[in-house]
Structures are given as structure tokens and as C-alpha cells.
Amino acid sequence: MVGGRAVIELIGLDGDDTLWHTESLFSVTQAAFRDLLAPYVSDADLDDRLVATERRNIRLFGYGIKGFTLAMIETAIEVSAGRVSGTDVQAIIDAGKAMLEHPVELLDGVQPALEQLRDAGHRLVLVTKGDLFDQESKLARSGLAELFHDVQVVSEKDEVTYRRVLAIHHVDPAAFLMVGNSVRSDVLPVLAVGGRAVHVPYPLTWALEVAELGEQHQGSCWELSSLSELPALVEQL
Amino acid sequence: MVGGRAVIELIGLDGDDTLWHTESLFSVTQAAFRDLLAPYVSDADLDDRLVATERRNIRLFGYGIKGFTLAMIETAIEVSAGRVSGTDVQAIIDAGKAMLEHPVELLDGVQPALEQLRDAGHRLVLVTKGDLFDQESKLARSGLAELFHDVQVVSEKDEVTYRRVLAIHHVDPAAFLMVGNSVRSDVLPVLAVGGRAVHVPYPLTWALEVAELGEQHQGSCWELSSLSELPALVEQL
Numbered sequence: 001m002v003g004g005r006a007v008i009e010l011i012g013l014d015g016d017d018t019l020w021h022t023e024s025l026f027s028v029t030q031a032a033f034r035d036l037l038a039p040y041v042s043d044a045d046l047d048d049r050l051v052a053t054e055r056r057n058i059r060l061f062g063y064g065i066k067g068f069t070l071a072m073i074e075t076a077i078e079v080s081a082g083r084v085s086g087t088d089v090q091a092i093i094d095a096g097k098a099m100l101e102h103p104v105e106l107l108d109g110v111q112p113a114l115e116q117l118r119d120a121g122h123r124l125v126l127v128t129k130g131d132l133f134d135q136e137s138k139l140a141r142s143g144l145a146e147l148f149h150d151v152q153v154v155s156e157k158d159e160v161t162y163r164r165v166l167a168i169h170h171v172d173p174a175a176f177l178m179v180g181n182s183v184r185s186d187v188l189p190v191l192a193v194g195g196r197a198v199h200v201p202y203p204l205t206w207a208l209e210v211a212e213l214g215e216q217h218q219g220s221c222w223e224l225s226s227l228s229e230l231p232a233l234v235e236q237l
Numbered sequence: 238m239v240g241g242r243a244v245i246e247l248i249g250l251d252g253d254d255t256l257w258h259t260e261s262l263f264s265v266t267q268a269a270f271r272d273l274l275a276p277y278v279s280d281a282d283l284d285d286r287l288v289a290t291e292r293r294n295i296r297l298f299g300y301g302i303k304g305f306t307l308a309m310i311e312t313a314i315e316v317s318a319g320r321v322s323g324t325d326v327q328a329i330i331d332a333g334k335a336m337l338e339h340p341v342e343l344l345d346g347v348q349p350a351l352e353q354l355r356d357a358g359h360r361l362v363l364v365t366k367g368d369l370f371d372q373e374s375k376l377a378r379s380g381l382a383e384l385f386h387d388v389q390v391v392s393e394k395d396e397v398t399y400r401r402v403l404a405i406h407h408v409d410p411a412a413f414l415m416v417g418n419s420v421r422s423d424v425l426p427v428l429a430v431g432g433r434a435v436h437v438p439y440p441l442t443w444a445l446e447v448a449e450l451g452e453q454h455q456g457s458c459w460e461l462s463s464l465s466e467l468p469a470l471v472e473q474l
Binding site for chain 1: 322
């Protein structure tokens with residue numbers, strides 16, 4: 001089946017900033033990080049240096065809060081020319097731990113939307129990036145775990161990953177719909193393997209996730225302002 | 238089928254210190270860490286403090302090199318009463334990165350043993366704990382990836398995890414054999430769910446993995462000194 005006419009058999013959902021708030025938590029931590037390093041560097045410079053450190057490290061650390069914490073420490077040492085104190089480094093680690101312990105806050109309308117999809121007989125799979133341990137812990141604390149047929153914590157959301165998820169579930173790409181807030185991770189690679197995608201933008205987007213959605217994907221890609229609108233869209237597919 | 242009489246359909250293999258050396262890499266890093274902090278603390282005290290930090294953090298950080306690196310930094314700050322320098326903290330982070338980049342060194346006889354099992358028609362699954370990103374990278378670099386039917390990077394190796402792996406593969410516990418160097422992670426929970434296990438001890442065992450193997454498991458559990466002996470054992474099952 002081509003042209004978006006196949007029945008949707010499997011719905012993939014991103015976790016961070018699609019089901020629960022994450023980037024806002026990073027932003028709050030980063031604001032505290034700026035205060036901590038204000039003696040050494042301007043806010044804008046610090047943000048740039050932090051993103052540069054994250055980019056340099058992603059090949060080794062992958063995605064997640066532990067890598068973010070290590071990037072903050074490295075950046076702090078760099079911008080202070082090694083003068084940052086042990087107490088300040090501990091404050092950064094404590095900020096990372098606070099992020100890992102932070103209560104999981106669902107976005108508006110997420111739970112009813114997923115329940116409606118589940119009740120309509122759709123198989124839901126969480127496809128999420130980041131630290132395995134942290135993601136599993138968040139899902140458990142979210143109260144959403146029982147709504148999911150399967151959970152795939154993946155190291156990168158690319159075409160290879162989506163093909164693997166589809167193979168595991170014996171689902172044809174044309175029968176797969178992915179929903180998430182990142183054009184780069186949740187939309188483009190899914191369209192590339194022949195699936196369909198729904199983009200639900202989050203007000204904040206991490207610098208490493210920014211990508212443009214071209215014009216050529218009409219009929220296989222939609223944008224919604226809230227997950228609450230998802231069940232109605234799926235009904236029409 | 239009970240009593241270890243079922244044919245083995247699926248063989249699970251641990252990664253770290255079963256297929257490739259890991260703990261020796263941690264040991265080398267820890268030796269450099271002791272040198273770095275020699276001005277502040279004795280070696281034995283430092284080791285105890287590091288294990289205590291790891292234990293305290295495992296609930297938030299899980300297993301893996303990023304959490305180990307953060308634990309070294311915290312311990313350094315603690316034992317130096319905050320006096321450890323930014324340069325020393327950076328040296329710790331660099332040690333963590335060096336671990337992540339270190340070439341994957343297979344244990345003796347691993348590759349031929351796995352090839353023999355694969356050629357004999359056994360389905361092999363890697364069941365490994367740690368950072369998802371790091372484990373996938375190690376498997377890719379090990380040259381063993383194509384020998385595995387499936388890879389499960391898990392956050393904890395307990396009964397729930399093994400039941401899930403068996404369910405994914407539609408395999409009865411009696412038809413599952415797990416092979417690894419940790420009694421606590423690779424043997425006891427597998428026996429508890431009704432599977433069989435092979436313990437291949439590694440000379441070094443991380444303090445958090447130490448467990449005793451009781452006498453009551455004869456007939457469902459074996460100890461081998463090398464993975465090279467595995468194909469012959471499997472032949473007899």
C-alpha cells in the first residue's frame with residue numbers, strides 16, 4: 001500500500017516533550033548553571049559553549065541527563081579556566097540528580113488521548129531516546145506504562161532504528177504512524193522509510209534537534225498543536 | 238518440560254567480562270584515580286568511598302561508564318573536601334571518555350565459540366546491562382554483531398527482565414540457557430524463572446556484582462573456565 005491509504009496498525013510515540021515535559025527541566029537547570037558561572041562568563045557565551053561541548057561529546061555519551069551533566073561540568077571547567085570549585089562541581093552533579101528525580105509531568109491531554117487510542121484498538125509503542133535507566137524510570141512514574149504494547153529505548157532515531165522497530169512488530173511502514181515533537185527524530189526518518197508522522201511541536205527545542213520540515217511530505221505528515229487532537233486524526237486515516 | 242531436559246532454543250550471552258574485557262578497564266582507570274587523589278586519601282579508603290558513592294547513585298544513574306565517571310568526580314570532591322582542582326576533574330572526565338573509546342578486546346576463544354554455536358543452529362541473544370549507547374557501540378566494534386539474532390540492553394538483570402526477553406522470543410524458560418560472568422545477574426535470576434545458566438567467572442568482579450551460588454542448583458547450572466568450552470556443553474544438553 002502506498003500514498004497513505006493503509007490502515008494504521010502501530011502508533012509510535014516519542015516520550016520527552018511529547019508525552020512529558022523534559023526540555024523545560026533542562027532549561028531550568030541551565031538557568032541555574034548560568035547563575036553559577038556568572039563570575040566567569042556571559043549567559044550567551046555559556047550557552048554556546050555548552051552546546052559545543054554537547055555536540056563534541058554526543059558520539060561518546062549519546063543522549064540523556066548523565067551526558068548533559070558531564071557536559072555542564074566540562075563547560076564549567078573550560079569557561080573558568082579550571083578555577084571552578086569542587087563545591088560548584090558538586091552543585092552541578094546535584095542539579096543532574098534533581099533532574100533524574102524530578103516528578104514526571106505529563107503534557108495536557110496526553111493520558112486521555114492515549115487511552116482513547118488504546119480503547120480504539122491501536123497498538124502503541126513508546127520510541128524514545130536517552131539513558132535507558134532514566135527513560136524506564138520516567139515511564140514507570142508517568143502512570144502510562146500499561147497503555148503501551150512495547151517500549152523501545154533507542155540510541156538514535158534514524159531510518160535503521162525505525163526499520164528495526166517495524167520488523168520487531170511485523171508491521172509494514174505504510175501501517176505505521178509516528179508521533180513526536182522533533183522533526184529531525186520523529187518525522188523525517190519515519191517518512192524516509194515509508195511511514196507517516198505527526199509533528200506536535202513543543203515550545204522549546206534543543207539545539208541538536210532542530211530540523212526543517214520540507215513541503216514535499218503532504219499526505220504523509222501532519223502537524224497538531226496538542227496530543228488531544230491525535231485520536232480524531234487517527235480516526236480519519 | 239522440567240529438570241533440564243528441554244532442548245535449548247535460545248542462548249543468552251552477557252557482554253561485559255563475558256565476551257569482552259571491561260572490569261580490567263575499570264581497574265586501570267581506578268588505579269589512575271588513586272594516583273590523582275593520593276594527596277588526599279589512602280588507596281583503600283578511596284576504593285571504599287567510590288563503591289559507597291556508586292551504591293548510593295545506582296538508583297538514579299543505573300550501570301555504565303557515565304555513572305562511574307560521575308561517581309569518581311563526586312568521590313574526588315568528597316575526599317578532598319572540595320579542594321580537588323578543575324584540572325583534576327577534567328582528567329577524571331577524560332578517563333571516562335578514554336574508557337568509552339577504548340578498543341573492544343574480546344576474551345580468548347569467544348568468536349570461534351559463538352560461530353560454532355551459530356553454525357549449530359542456535360539462536361544467540363546478547364543480554365547486557367549498562368549505557369545503551371556504549372553497549373551498542375561496543376557490540377558494533379566487537380565484530381560480533383552479525384552473530385546475534387537479537388540484542389537486549391537492559392537496565393537491570395532480574396527475573397522480570399529475563400521473563401520479558403523470553404516472551405519477546407516466544408521461548409519457554411526450560412529452553413533458555415544464559416551464559417555470563419556474574420552469578421548475581423546472569424545465573425540466579427535465570428534459575429529463578431526456570432531457565433538454565435552457565436557461569437564463566439572473570440578474574441575480577443565488581444563489588445556490586447558479587448553473589449554466592451548455592452549448592453541447590455545442580456543440573457541447571459554449570460561453571461566453565463572459558464567460553465571455548467561452551468559449544469561442547471551445549472551439545473550435551
